[in-house]
Amino acid sequence: MIRRSSFFLFFFFCFAAENSSSSIPVNVGVILDFDEVGRMWLSCISMSLLDFYAAHGDYKTRLVLHTRDSKDDVVSAAVAAVDLISNVKAEAIIGPTTSKQANFVIELGEKAQVPIISFTASVPSLASIKRPYFFRSRDSDKTQLKAIAAIVKNFGWREVVPIYVDDLYGVGILPYLFDALQAVGASVPYQSAISPWASDVDILKELYKLKTMQTRVFIVHMLPSLGARLFTKAKEAGMMSTGYVWIMTDGVTNLLSLLNDSTIDSMQGVLGVRPCVRKTKELKNFRLRWKRKLHREQPDLVDAELDIYGWLAYDATMALAMAIEEVAGNSTNLVMKEANVSSNLLLETIGVSKNGKKLSEALSSISFKGLTGDFHFVNQQLQSSAIQIVNINGVEPKGIGFWTSERGLFKRWKLNSTTNVYSTSQSKLATIIWPGEPTSNPKGWDIATSGKRLRIGVPVKDGFTEFVKVTRNVKTNITDVTGYCVDVFDAVMDQLPYDVAYDYFPFANSEGESAGTYNDLIHQVYLGEFDVVVGDVTILAKRSIYVDFAMPYTEASISMVVPIKDTKNDNALIFLKPFKLDLWVTTFCSFVAVAFVIWVLEHRINKSFRGPPSQQAGTSLWFAFSTMVFSPQEKVLNNLARIVVIIWSVVVLIITQSYTASLSSLLTVQQLQPSVTDVTELIRNREFVGYHKDSFVKEILIGLGFQDSQLLNYTSIEECQELLSKGSENGGIAAAFEQFPLVKLILARNCSNYASVEARTFMSKFPNQKKIANNIQQFKTRGFGFAFPLGSPLVPDVSRAILKVTESDVMGRIEDKWLSTKSICAATLGRVKDL
Incomplete structure (x- = not known):
């Protein structure tokens, strides 16, 4: 079929030369893989010349095509380029097919000053340095990567895993992908590289590895041959189900027509991006003529569907014909060399084209209306006007929206639109059918393999059960977890834009008693025993080394509870x-x-x-x-x-x-005042003070200067009140140091006998303030918070949900239910002084 096409081109140009004896033949090389797709592209190139010279019969130049088969091989492409430059004396080369082939051919073109025009090579790094003889009749991958990043931002996904072919085409986009994702606040926790020669077993093994990770958003960047196998194996691995997100670049999206029905069936719900080409009458007419031509010359491809690369090849060839005619101008401006029949393939024999510089300048200034729209090189590459976003749903991809750098994401293309606002509203895209056909948008992550429920660890407490109370029914062996912290967590989960399944598990031993301190409980998250810890857990810097905390949901302060003394005056x-x-x-x-x-x-x-x-x-x-x-x-x-x-x-x-x-x-009026307002007084008089058992407050007190022998712990409100009522002289305590939520509970039970004194700054009344400040710095508290594993994608969403809950009346109702204070306590709670 290739010989038939070459013969047809040869006959056409011989006929043209006979009818125009003044025509100047110009040798042009074409390097393509002569597979099914390459042959379709070659037919578009020949049609471009036929149409061009049919419309401009008076032009002096005629392009003579010399085709070479690169055989999907870098070396073959390089040999073909050397042959075309050294022996054929080609003034320009169209192709080659892939970016890895183009990388070396471009260098040869720079050396010989022969323009290389590629309509498929998309790797941005090919044009990262100034190469005046390399032209790309398509946009680089940078544009589509920005569109993909906009989709990621649109749905709030914060982690993305790229799956790419392990060659120049795949690796070449990574720096630009990272930059695009970083600009929208997303990160890449893992990169999955798949060899071009990977077996199905290798692909399946890599997919199972990805399945064990929590990220569920994947960006696929590879060619259709490998991409088809990847999606087939992904369905086999159960990764085309609810919760997964697949976004493919135009490497696969542009060539979906090459995939069979079974492969398309395995890709249902996948999103894809591709350059947007508006359907015009000229394009429709071209497709009809191309079909007739293909039926005549290559009947084995009669069922083939033309893709965007064929249209780009058509426009690129026409641009080259225009540029060569412009350089010709007068017949003396174009210096032609005869072909060398010796077939010398040595690099040393490559000379320098005398017409290369003029031809490069002419290409840079070419501008016309092509099949794909306005054709004009900017920095030696075509600029894409828009990116179309499609959704694989059924046998054909469905358009769901567009993206441009000026307007962002939008659903419908309007020629008269002047909107210049970057939009990331989900309503700007049409309805998307996701893998598994869920009713809601995927959250983009999962704890582990599909279907796992979060394990919520809660502390087992003897006292202060208003925060967390664990009740176990011996008969049914069912554990019930209630309390202020539990209700807040449930309310926060209800505010999330997606459903999260979870169960509460007490941190207890076989006898139902507490299995350790709060630090031990936090460490269980680090070890993977729990997915979240819910309870009266204080946010501390040293704890954040092992877990990530969501924003606090309680006030952050430590107060001192002291007995009230009656200062009624009888003076x-x-x-x-x-x-x-x-x-x-x-x-x-x-x-x-x-x-x-x-x-x-x-x-x-x-x-x-x-x-x-x-x-x-x-x-x-x-x-x-x-x-x-x-x-x-x-x-x-x-x-x-x-x-x-x-x-x-x-x-x-x-x-x-x-x-x-x-x-x-x-x-x-009875004069009620705190019996102690100065911490230094307690330290100086060696008074006994109390703290909640297993609380970090003990470390703060020791840092302030209290001796360990001065510290007594308690486990419940009743025990705290008993110690305070005895006083330091009778085996009790002079003051209890607690966090504000616990102080509210203590005062709620008996506010007529106790008062709180808030400690905004511990060092304000100490003689050696610098030393005390250094001791206190590491014990700063930020209130109660929920603890998650490091890097958990839940943390940002939970923090936003906490803001919604705390700003609504939901938090007030929860506090009234568990931490309600009597009206008689209002005056007492208002008496707050600095230590």
């Missing part, structure tokens, strides 16, 4: 307490000042204010003071003095009323 000088010293002095000075003013205004005209100096002073002061309790006997005759008396009477009324109210409060 004889209690009458002086309502006013401070400065107010007493001000009031007394005011009396003297008023007395002086009245004397100045009255003593000349009023006999009552005359007499010896002592009598005048006494009368004036008596007049000023007596206004507080009764009307003075001395009459005021001066009008200005009367105004002063009126103003002074109002002031005296205010003073007496304020004094009376304050004194009444002091005499009638």
Whole structure:
């Protein structure tokens, strides 16, 4: 069939030369794999020349094609390139097929200054350095990788595993894929490289390895021959079921027509990206003509479907014909060399084309309307206007949306759209049929193999069971887990955009008692025994080495609970307490000042204010003071003095009323104050203090300077209250140090006898603040939090769900249910002072 096609081309150009004796034949090489696809592409190249010269019969140049079979081999492609450049004296080369073949052919083209035009090689690294003689009549893989990253961001997937062919084509995209995913906040926990020569057993082994991992989003980048086997084995391994996400690059998407029905059936639910080519009348007409041509020349391919690469080959050939004609201009501008019949394949014999530079410049300026749209090289490669996203659903891929760098993801293509906003709303894509046909979008991860439920570890507690309470029914052997922390976790799970199945498991020994400390419980997550820990577990820096915490769902503070002392005053000088010293002095000075003013205004005209100096002073002061309790006997005759008396009477009324109210409060209201407000006082007096058993607070107290012998632990609220009631002198404690949620519980039970003193900064009253600060730094708390394995994809979603719960009335109802405080406690809880 190839010989028939070559003969047809030869006959066509001989006929053209006979009818145009002035035509200049220009040798052009074509390097393709002469398989089914390569033969279809070659037919498109020949049709491009037929159409071009039929429309431009007056052009002086005629391209003469010299085809070579690269046989899907890098060496064969390189040998073909050397032959075309050295012996055929080709002015340009179209091809080769793959990126790994193109890598060496491009170098030969640069050496000989012969333009290499590829319509299939997509690896970005081929154009990573300046290569003036390499042209790519398609966009690089960078664009489609950005579209895939937009899909990943759209559905909130945070981890992606690339599955790629282990050659230049596959490996070449990895740096650009990592950059695109990093830009949308996604990471790559694992890379799966599959050899081009891998057996079905090798593929299945790698898939089973991927199945044991938690990531369920896979990006497939390989050619159809290997991709078909991969998807077939993925279905066999049970990885085309609910929860899995498969996204394939255009390496497979562009050539779906080559796959058989059984392979397509195994790919149901897969997403794919490919360059968007609008269906035009010209394209439809070309496909009909191409079908007729194929039926005449290659009847064995009559059932074949043309793909985008055939259209790109058509446009690339036409662009080359235009460029060569432009360089020809005048007949003297194009210097042609005759072919060398000696078939020398030595690299040393490769010369430098005299027309290469002009031809390269001409190609860079070519612009026309091709089958695939506007054809114009930008930085020596074609720019894709948009990426189409398809979903394998049935026998044909269904378009579900598009992506452009300007608009992001969108569902329908509108020519008059001027939207310039980057969209990542899921509503911007049409309905997607995922693998397994689930009703909801896949979350992109799983704990392990499909169907596993989360194992939630909870502490077993003797006291403070309001947070976590484990009840075991001996008859039914069913364990019931309830409490504040459990209800919060259940509410958070309900807020997740996907369903998570889980079961609670007490951290207990065979006798039903606690199997260890909170640190031991946290370590079980690190060891893989539990998937999550739920309970009154405090977020600490040293614990975060082994687990990842979601954001806290309680207030983060440590307070000191101390007994309340009654400071009711029985002092004889209690009458002086309502006013401070400065107010007493001000009031007394005011009396003297008023007395002086009245004397100045009255003593000349009023006999009552005359007499010896002592009598005048006494009368004036008596007049000023007596206004507080009764009307003075001395009459005021001066009008200005009367105004002063009126103003002074109002002031005296205010003073007496304020004094009376304050004194009444002091005499009638019981004065409740914390018995201790200073930690240094406890340390200095070697008082006993308490902490919750197994709590990290013990380490904080030792860091503050308490001796281990001063520390007593308790397991319940009742035991804490008993120790506080005894006092430090009677074998009890002077204060209990606890986190705020536990403090609320203690005060809720008996707030009339205890008060809390919050410790915002422990070092503020210590003489050696720097040393204390260093001891305290490692024990900072951030409140209660749920513990997950390191790197768990659940953590970000759970943190967002916690925000939703804490900002709604759900959290209030949970607190009222488990941590409710009596109304009489409101005043006590409000008395918070810094240590």
